[in-house]
Amino acid sequence: PNLIYIIVLFSHNKSYGLLVPRLWVKMMTQHLRRISIACCHRSFGSKPHVSKVKPMLLETTVDWSSLPTVKLRGKRFLLGSESPNVPEFLSPPRDGFPPVYVPADDGEFSPEAWAAAARDVSREVVDGRGAGGALFRNIPLNTAKDFSRFVNSLGLKPMSYEGGVTMRNSVEHNVDTASTEHPAMSIEPHNEMSYTNYYPEKIIFYCQEPAEPGKGGESVMVDVREILRKLDPEVVDKFRQLGIRYHRYLPAHGEFFHG
Numbered sequence: 001p002n003l004i005y006i007i008v009l010f011s012h013n014k015s016y017g018l019l020v021p022r023l024w025v026k027m028m029t030q031h032l033r034r035i036s037i038a039c040c041h042r043s044f045g046s047k048p049h050v051s052k053v054k055p056m057l058l059e060t061t062v063d064w065s066s067l068p069t070v071k072l073r074g075k076r077f078l079l080g081s082e083s084p085n086v087p088e089f090l091s092p093p094r095d096g097f098p099p100v101y102v103p104a105d106d107g108e109f110s111p112e113a114w115a116a117a118a119r120d121v122s123r124e125v126v127d128g129r130g131a132g133g134a135l136f137r138n139i140p141l142n143t144a145k146d147f148s149r150f151v152n153s154l155g156l157k158p159m160s161y162e163g164g165v166t167m168r169n170s171v172e173h174n175v176d177t178a179s180t181e182h183p184a185m186s187i188e189p190h191n192e193m194s195y196t197n198y199y200p201e202k203i204i205f206y207c208q209e210p211a212e213p214g215k216g217g218e219s220v221m222v223d224v225r226e227i228l229r230k231l232d233p234e235v236v237d238k239f240r241q242l243g244i245r246y247h248r249y250l251p252a253h254g255e256f257f258h259g
Contacts, residue, residue: 056104057117064092068213078186098135098221111146114139115153132223147206148172189222
């Protein structure tokens with residue numbers, strides 16, 4: 001299975017600025033003026049000047065034909081997979097979804113700097129364009145610590161995972177494993193924490209160790225708005241009128257896996 005870390009994010013933080021009063025000096029010697037000019041070009045602590053070069057992410061096209069075939073119909077532990085209405089195989093990504101972004105060059109930047117570039121994409125593409133999601137590839141994040149630094153610099157307010165039945169382990173600040181289920185289990189596409197009135201605005205996945213071909217571990221990106229449009233309107237109206245109530249059945253014994 002993939003070793004995937006997940007962070008749940010809710011909303012954008014407010015933007016804060018630093019208000020610095022101007023100092024008006026009527027009489028200043030030439031010597032003090034030189035000191036003032038020199039100080040204005042130094043950072044606190046007399047640290048060297050930091051380059052203003054920043055990383056960039058560019059949208060790219062991907063040839064998905066090399067993806068391995070993923071069987072759906074008859075897949076064990078996949079709810080409803082025995083139905084003849086279930087496709088035999090998982091469909092490949094369609095053109096334009098998800099939009100894919102890669103680093104523009106091979107420059108060395110911190111996870112915080114990459115977070116700033118990803119934040120621009122999120123605001124312009126996910127929020128502004130309404131794409132619903134984005135896939136970032138080849139960003140040099142190598143550890144859970146790197147991922148934690150990245151997601152905690154996106155300007156979003158983290159929230160905790162509550163009320164769910166998925167078993168997760170905390171590995172870094174605001175970073176949990178996606179699931180500790182047995183590798184044979186399938187996690188169907190779903191809306192995170194949709195059973196609550198307080199659900200995340202964004203959810204971010206990071207794959208540290210890709211699974212070998214044929215070993216599972218697929219993380220499917222789905223546009224649920226498209227699924228909603230395909231549902232029977234009468235069924236959708238009934239849900240909207242009556243609402244929904246969840247009942248959980250947790251048997252003491254059975255063919256279930258955890259950990």
